[in-house]
Amino acid sequence: MDWDKLRIFHAVADAGSLTHAGDVLHLSQSAVSRQIRALEESLNTTLFHRHARGLILTEQGELLFDATSAMKKRLDTAEARIKDSEEEVFGELRVTTTTGFGTLWLAPRLPAFYDKYPDLKIDLMLEERVLDLPMREADVAIRMKEPSQADLIRKKLMAVRMRLYATPAYLDQNGTPEHLDDIANHRLICQSPNSTQVGAGASLAQHLMTYDLKSLLTVNNYFGVLQGVLNNLGIGILPDYLIEDFPDMVRVLPDIESGEVPVFLAYPEELRPSKRIAAFRDFVQDEIIAHRRRLKLNKNN
Known part of the structure; x- marks a missing residue:
């Protein structure tokens, strides 16, 4: 033809x-x-x-x-x-990740990436559907589990746990639960059981729903859960990585948390030489290292 x-x-x-x-x-x-x-x-x-x-x-x-x-x-x-040169990073980089991680962790850090690589165009695709990297639906993915697709380079970035958070204003008005049974006297904010989410977060939510909750608000992504918490609507199940950006948030029932959720960065083997991929990978890894250091420093203080 x-x-x-x-x-x-x-x-x-x-x-x-x-x-x-x-x-x-x-x-x-x-x-x-x-x-x-x-x-x-x-x-x-x-x-x-x-x-x-x-x-x-x-x-x-x-x-x-x-x-x-x-x-x-x-x-x-x-x-x-x-087009990837040895010295310059330019062109388009298509990044896919979940709505929660993309809005709550990645997007707020992209200004620093653009400062370093102003000529790069990023197409940020936030959705729970796992895009097919070998078929070039995206260049690089950050996912809450190890990708199963073949011919991918995988790098574990960190582990996340789902925990309970509320604002000081909500707790001042409604009291702070001291025991797990006390959760029944509060409104729980979590992802909808029908929405796509990490298994550890779903298991924690299902466990808490077995209590006779006073009220319940479900949202189909963690960004919505965060907005409910910030507006003093209740106690939310949220990933622990956001606490650095919302330091006034109070962790509720510190003994209650989900199992670990691994966070992986992946890209096709054929893009191994790409300077755009390398720049993004190194930036994300550096941000996570800095994130851990700040959390450790705050904990020690």
Whole structure:
């Protein structure tokens, strides 16, 4: 198959319109149409259903689009590796992590990363779904468990525990629980049992829900749980890494916590030489080391 025609086909399928694809490719609509028609003739099939609102892929078109999408991801990887120089870090870096870790820990630290690498463009994808790194859905991932996908370089960053926190204002008004049974007299704020979350956090929440709770607020991510706690709504189950950024938060029932949750950084083996990946990896590791030192210093003081 003609590579140029495949490139044009992919742009049309992605845009859903000959006109929009032409704008992206800097070609006229008629030129794009001729190339698509020639590709269909060479394959002896119809790739698009045409209607007034645009183009819809046929079953055969879907198969070809899957193939060209995979090709584009591989080409993007090759381009990124070629552009990575030995001395400069630039281009686009696609980072995926959970909503909680991304909003509560990573995003507040990115200004320091941008100060060091101002020419780098970061696409931060926050979602609980595990993206396919070998298929180039993202360049690097930070996840709350060891990735199981093949051909990945993995680095354990730290271990997290889920603990109970509340604001001084909430505790002044509602009292501080001294024993686990006292939790029944408070509103618990936690992730919804139906939401995707780390198993250790879910187990702790399920255990606390066995008590006859006065009230309950569930949210589908830890950022929402934090907002509930900060607004004095109750006692929240939150990851221990956020306490550095919210030093006024009070840990409640210090003997109660989840099991360890490992935090891993991972990226495809083929991106091992990438200077962008190395810069981000080293930055995250340095931030975690500094985070631990500050927590240890505060504890000793």
